[in-house]
Amino acid sequence: MDYILECMIAGIKVDMESQMSFAVTENFIPFLDKSQSMRNYIVRFCETEELPKFTEAPIEYNQDFSVYREQNGDYIRCYHDHKNNDRQYAVTRFEPEQKLVQVDYLPEGAQFFSEVSNSFFHIGWETLLLHEKRMILHAACVDTPHGGILFSGSSGVGKSTQADLWCRFMNARLLNGDRTVLHAEQKGWMAYGSPYAGSSRCYVNDSCPVKAVVMLKQTKQCTLRRLGMAEAFHKVYAQATVNSWNTEYVTTLCDLIIALVTDIPVYELSCTPDRDAVEILQKELMEGK
Numbered sequence: 001m002d003y004i005l006e007c008m009i010a011g012i013k014v015d016m017e018s019q020m021s022f023a024v025t026e027n028f029i030p031f032l033d034k035s036q037s038m039r040n041y042i043v044r045f046c047e048t049e050e051l052p053k054f055t056e057a058p059i060e061y062n063q064d065f066s067v068y069r070e071q072n073g074d075y076i077r078c079y080h081d082h083k084n085n086d087r088q089y090a091v092t093r094f095e096p097e098q099k100l101v102q103v104d105y106l107p108e109g110a111q112f113f114s115e116v117s118n119s120f121f122h123i124g125w126e127t128l129l130l131h132e133k134r135m136i137l138h139a140a141c142v143d144t145p146h147g148g149i150l151f152s153g154s155s156g157v158g159k160s161t162q163a164d165l166w167c168r169f170m171n172a173r174l175l176n177g178d179r180t181v182l183h184a185e186q187k188g189w190m191a192y193g194s195p196y197a198g199s200s201r202c203y204v205n206d207s208c209p210v211k212a213v214v215m216l217k218q219t220k221q222c223t224l225r226r227l228g229m230a231e232a233f234h235k236v237y238a239q240a241t242v243n244s245w246n247t248e249y250v251t252t253l254c255d256l257i258i259a260l261v262t263d264i265p266v267y268e269l270s271c272t273p274d275r276d277a278v279e280i281l282q283k284e285l286m287e288g289k
Contacts, residue, residue: 005116008033008205010134010181010192016119018045023115027195030205040132043101043123045113051078051091051106060245067245075246079112079122092122096131117195126241130249134183134192135256136241139213140200141180141191142172146285147211148191150180152239157216160200161273169278174202179241182210182260189264211285212265215239219270222280232266233257 005016005024009031016022024032058066058078065079079090089109093102101123105113113119126136139152140163149166151159159177166172177200181192193204215227215235227235236257243249265288271277 006033006039007031007116008035008037009194010129010183011207012041012129012132012134013037013039014041014043014128015039016043016045016116018113018119019047020110020113022113022119025115025117026201027197027203028116028120030193030203031195041099041101041128043103045103045105045119047107047110048104049106051088051104052076054078060243077122077124079109081109081112090122092124094124094127094131101128120195127243127246127249129181130252130256132183133252133256134181135253135260136194137180137182137213137236138178138239138241139180140177141175141193141208142166143175143206143208144170144172144211146282148175148208149211149281149285150182150191150213151216152213152236153216154239158218158271158273159216160198162214162216162269162271162277163200165273165275165278169275170282174200175204175206175208176200177202182256184256184259184263189260210264212267212281213260214281215266215268217268217270218272220272221270222272222276223270224280224284225268226284227261227266227268229258229261232261235268236261236266 003018003021007014054068058068060067063082065077068076077092078088080086080088090105103122139150140159141150142163151162176193176197178198179194179196181194183190189210190207191210192207
């Protein structure tokens, strides 16, 4: 390979190898790694003249890719251009035992691999993370004196607003505004920043211990309640990145979520977008000590 780009994300070292150079996008700059640390995975991008043909119907089909399962049980992603009659341009295979992700693409698909962000999109990052016992949660994460607080919930519910309030009134630090990576380590659950931060554009290559997960609900009055395990599980699962077509993936993810809601308190915060929401949560966290 002519070009190698080294990245460290959520404690995982990935070497991206290609026959052509990548333009490094803003969101990946903090995650470039020159520490000479041992790599965990190789992601190899190779131009090819022909992609494999599949006779069976895909088990998953969406705007960006279709998924096929081979006889040996491996899943293969075929990426197609929805702006060009769904013409296939790339195929991705994840080989966990070899610590390898192989992405083969047609010459006419090279435009989709011109920069780090669009190249990284094709590797199935959530699958690699889950193989390393890490999960992606649709949540804004702030690092506070109490520990990391993850604000989660459906789009538009106010995750960024609540995170901003903690930064404004409690001198918290925004770690990620949209896709936080969670991992259970010896010292407890840790939250990691990622190159995907939504409108916050907050790309931080750092981590903090998780204190609480807060599921948001907009109301005219602030109330807070701790969720039981069953309700907490369902609400966290709804905001996790899930490959529902992959039964092994779903099983592993469910195990991680059960461990998370067992170890970490999960709350429902019915709130207004003001300091009252900060104070009611801070009071609970202080009393929880």
